Amino acid sequence: MKKIIVMTMICLPFLVAAQQNKAQERQQKAAEKKAKIEQLIKQEEEGALVFQKQSTFGLNFNSDGFGFTYEHGKYKTIKKTNLWWLSLGERKDPKQYKQTNTFTGGGGAVVFFGNSYVYGKQNNFYYLRLGFGQQKLLGAKGSKNGVAVSAIYGGGLSLGMLKPYYVQVPDNSAQGTGTKDIKYTDSTASTFLDPTAIIGGSGFGKGLGEIKFVPGATTRVALRFDYGRFRETISALEVGINAEFYSQAMPILVGVNDQKKFFFNGYIALQFGRRK
Structure with missing residues (x-):
């Protein structure tokens, strides 16, 4: 016990000194970062472009699905940045929902079987968008501690992708008594739309x-809230709307939107990236 106490007494000053050094290093880094930001603010006030370009990755939570976006921007003036972006995601019909088949076993227990599936779903609807536009800083130029608010607007091309949706049903043909996968067609409609015949997705x-693949056009309008506009790292929240028009109908659920070509949604996106 005495040896432990002695060793503790010997090591304690070194531990305290190490903690103090770390604290000083953190304070020094914070001071350097603050000085750099103040220098960038001063340069911008004199009319200089403090950054040349930016790149961000975004996770989009849409009112009708989800998506991912890569965006690249080139600063043209203090308030204007030219943008291009590439988005990939899936659209879903608001009426669709997943379900799983069940049956009641011995003792009244509910037993689940088969994969979950969306009843009446005809296609998975994916999209790939290539857009061009601008980011415009609104109001004041922003401060080192404030949140910069920008408008995002633009448009471009959209490629819609319809993937047939399959469900598993019993295979009662002469070749077997297992299961088979079917999609919605005129010949399979009665089975495809019979929930008692579906085993799962x-x-x-x-x-x-x-x-x-179906070509189309797209537009985007949004507000972006940038936390720390003079920092090299980007952390922003974006709220906006997208609109798309396709050259032909893009059905998702049977009988619900068979003739729908125009799609409109709202979204919230988390943006992360860097400025240079």
């Missing part, structure tokens, strides 16, 4: 080789 890979 097919795997994601089913239908990949049958994707139908």
Whole structure:
């Protein structure tokens, strides 16, 4: 015990000194960062471009699905940045929902079987968007501690991708008594739309080789809230709307939107990236 106490007494000053050094290093880094930001603010007030370009990755939570966006921007003036972006995601019908088949076993227990599936879903609707536009700083130029608010606007091309949605049903043909995968067609409609005949959803890979590509156009309008505009790292929240028009109908659920070509949604996106 005495040896432990002695060793503790010997090591304690070194531990305290190490903690003090770390605290001093943190304070020094904070002071350097503050000085750099103040220098950038001064340069911008004199009319200089303090950054040349930016790149961000975004996670979009849409009112009808989700998506991912890569965006690249080139600063043209203090308030204007030219942008191009690439987005990939999936649209879902607001009426669709997943369900799982059940039956009551011995003792009244509810037993689940089969994969979950969306009843009446005809296609998975994916999109790939390429857009061009601008980011415009609104109001004041912003401060080192404030939140810079910018408007985002632009448009471009959209490629819609319809992947047939498959479900598993019993295979009662002469060749077997297992299961088979079917999609919605005129010949399978009665079985496809019979919930008592569906075992569950097919795997994601089913239908990949049958994707139908449909060209379209897209527009985007948003507000971006940038936390720390003079920092090299970007952490921003974006709230906006997207609109798309396709050259032909993009059905998702059977009988619900068979003739729908125009799609409109709202979204919230988390943006992360860097400025240079």
